[in-house]
Amino acid sequence: MSTQANNNSSHTPVRADGTLARKRLLDTALRLFAEKGYQKTSTREIADQAGVNLGAISYYFGDKPGLYRAAFCESCCDTTNAPDIQLACDCVPDHRAAGLSPAEALGVFFRNFLQPLKQGDQVRLFMRLHFRELVEPSGVLGNEMEEDMAALFRALAGLVADALTLPAADPDALRLTHAVMGVAIHFFVAQDLVEQTSPQLVARPDDIDTLADRLALYAEGMIAAETHRRTHTGSSR
Numbered sequence: 001m002s003t004q005a006n007n008n009s010s011h012t013p014v015r016a017d018g019t020l021a022r023k024r025l026l027d028t029a030l031r032l033f034a035e036k037g038y039q040k041t042s043t044r045e046i047a048d049q050a051g052v053n054l055g056a057i058s059y060y061f062g063d064k065p066g067l068y069r070a071a072f073c074e075s076c077c078d079t080t081n082a083p084d085i086q087l088a089c090d091c092v093p094d095h096r097a098a099g100l101s102p103a104e105a106l107g108v109f110f111r112n113f114l115q116p117l118k119q120g121d122q123v124r125l126f127m128r129l130h131f132r133e134l135v136e137p138s139g140v141l142g143n144e145m146e147e148d149m150a151a152l153f154r155a156l157a158g159l160v161a162d163a164l165t166l167p168a169a170d171p172d173a174l175r176l177t178h179a180v181m182g183v184a185i186h187f188f189v190a191q192d193l194v195e196q197t198s199p200q201l202v203a204r205p206d207d208i209d210t211l212a213d214r215l216a217l218y219a220e221g222m223i224a225a226e227t228h229r230r231t232h233t234g235s236s237r
Contacts, residue, residue, distance in 0.1 A: 025050045026074060029046050029050075030122070033071050033129055038138035038140065043064050065140045068141075088149055089154075090112075092109050111209065114187060116188075134146065153178075153181060157169040164226060176223065
């Protein structure tokens with residue numbers, strides 16, 4: 001979820017209308033790459049839908065990989081609604097330092113993680129592209145997304161272990177962490193499904209806050225179920 005990835009698209013427009021043409025290409029590329037993925041999106045389709053000559057992609061971005069890197073890194077830089085999108089791993093608070101219970105920390109995590117959903121379609125597409133890169137790597141970028149999400153997983157695993165009063169996460173705690181993490185990621189990866197089946201869940205900022213609170217409650221329920229299982233089976237496997 002970082003916007004700090006390397007950006008090799010340094011082409012600078014010189015025509016008076018160049019800035020607008022570049023932005024139209026960037027906005028269109030973000031939408032198509034987020035919706036269809038890198039491999040299934042052609043430069044011809046991007047240029048046609050942006051209403052820009054195909055050669056403009058080479059002029060402003062160098063090539064398709066350069067345009068993809070720009071969409072991945074630049075798309076929200078000029079979006080006043082999203083001046084800063086934090087790393088995924090930073091969404092998990094240090095609950096001990098903050099004096100929070102694990103349950104309270106889960107609530108903070110879900111609110112932080114879902115915050116981009118409040119910031120408009122551009123940011124939603126931006127986040128969707130980042131998660132698509134995670135599950136469907138383009139081959140254009142490095143491993144920044146994997147590192148960010150691995151750090152998020154480790155932070156959540158520590159939180160789950162504390163909730164289960166474990167010194168460290170064991171295999172079942174790791175399974176549970178994947179489940180909790182998946183609940184949060186779903187609302188970015190499956191945006192089309194959410195919009196088609198239950199758009200009211202993310203229609204307004206208040207709805208997204210309610211969603212975050214409910215997801216935290218459901219995560220607490222999963223932790224409680226695992227605690228109950230351990231108590232009655234005496235097993236952590």
